[in-house]
Amino acid sequence: SYDEDYLHEETFAETKRFSEAFNKMIERFKVLDESRQEFVSNVSHELKTPITSMKVLADSLLAQEEVPAELYREFMADMSEEIERENKIINDLLSLVKMDKTTTDMNIENLNINEVVERILKRLRPIAEKQNIEVLFESFRPVEAEIDETKFSLCVSNLVENAIKYNHENGWVHVSLNADHKFFYLKVTDSGIGIPKEAQEHIFERFYRVDKSHSREIGGTGLGLAIARNSVIMHRGAIKVYSEEGEGTTFTVRMPLKYVASAK
Ligand code: ADP
DSSP: OHHHHHHHHHHHHHHHHHHHHHHHHHHHHHHHHHHHHHHHHHHHHHHHHHHHHHHHHHHHHHTOSSOOHHHHHHHHHHHHHHHHHHHHHHHHHHHHHHTOTTTOOOOEEEEEHHHHHHHHHHHHHHHHHHTTOEEEEEESSOOEEEEEHHHHHHHHHHHHHHHHHTSOTTOEEEEEEEEOSSEEEEEEEEOSOOOOHHHHTTTTSTTOOSSHHHHHHHTOOSOHHHHHHHHHHHTTOEEEEEEETTTEEEEEEEEESSOOOOOO
8 A cells, every 4th residue: 555655665764774874883983993993003013112122222232242331331322212212102192191081080270371381481491492492482461261281281392392393403483372352372383394285184193203214313202293182172272283394384272261161
């Protein structure tokens, strides 16, 4: 009958919709699982690299009966560097875990952002000076906002550290702070090497580095911008990059003045 046919068709369409939604969900889980697996495999790889180097260095010292003092010192210095690198990766990983909104609570305070930024710059200026890089801070107005200081500071210091690291000798870093009635805006501009267009969409990914060998030389872990982005997201802010290769880079951070807890 007509009714039966109609019901049959409806049921069929409903089943199809359901199965489509189900497949979509499975696909989503797959993507999530893949990215977790990829993360774990990346972490393992990054943690293993310094250990492998240390093992080679230790073994080659052990293989020699008499090690000249100079060679011994050289190998030990290399080992110390690898240990430092391992330390950095572990610290960054811990920061990243702390930035996971599903596991970490926000410690929100109403803070003077000018002071927070000044404190970070004071700590980083000596590092910049070693490369003859000038770090300027320009504040257009006093800013008060509700933020988690530890998390926000990690964002700012990662941005400024990068602006120093990927810069030229005698370069500059310009940090500016502004606000309107809803947001404050932090801008970090540098006179550095810049980021190729095709890399710009990837730099916030964990472990992504534009030039692996160069970044390794500079001592990067590839986690700094992932940490910065997570920090901004946890405050419901936004972060963007503008860069010209060979000319320099600007990161802009837009943060709400009033904190609104995000749905977990
Ligand atoms: P890293 O520990 O390698 O610095 P990040 O996550 O902080 O990792 O940055 C990812 C990559 O983005 C860096 O390896 C570098 O290639 C690029 N990058 C980040 N900031 C800058 C910058 N200010 N100028 C040029 N390149 C940058």
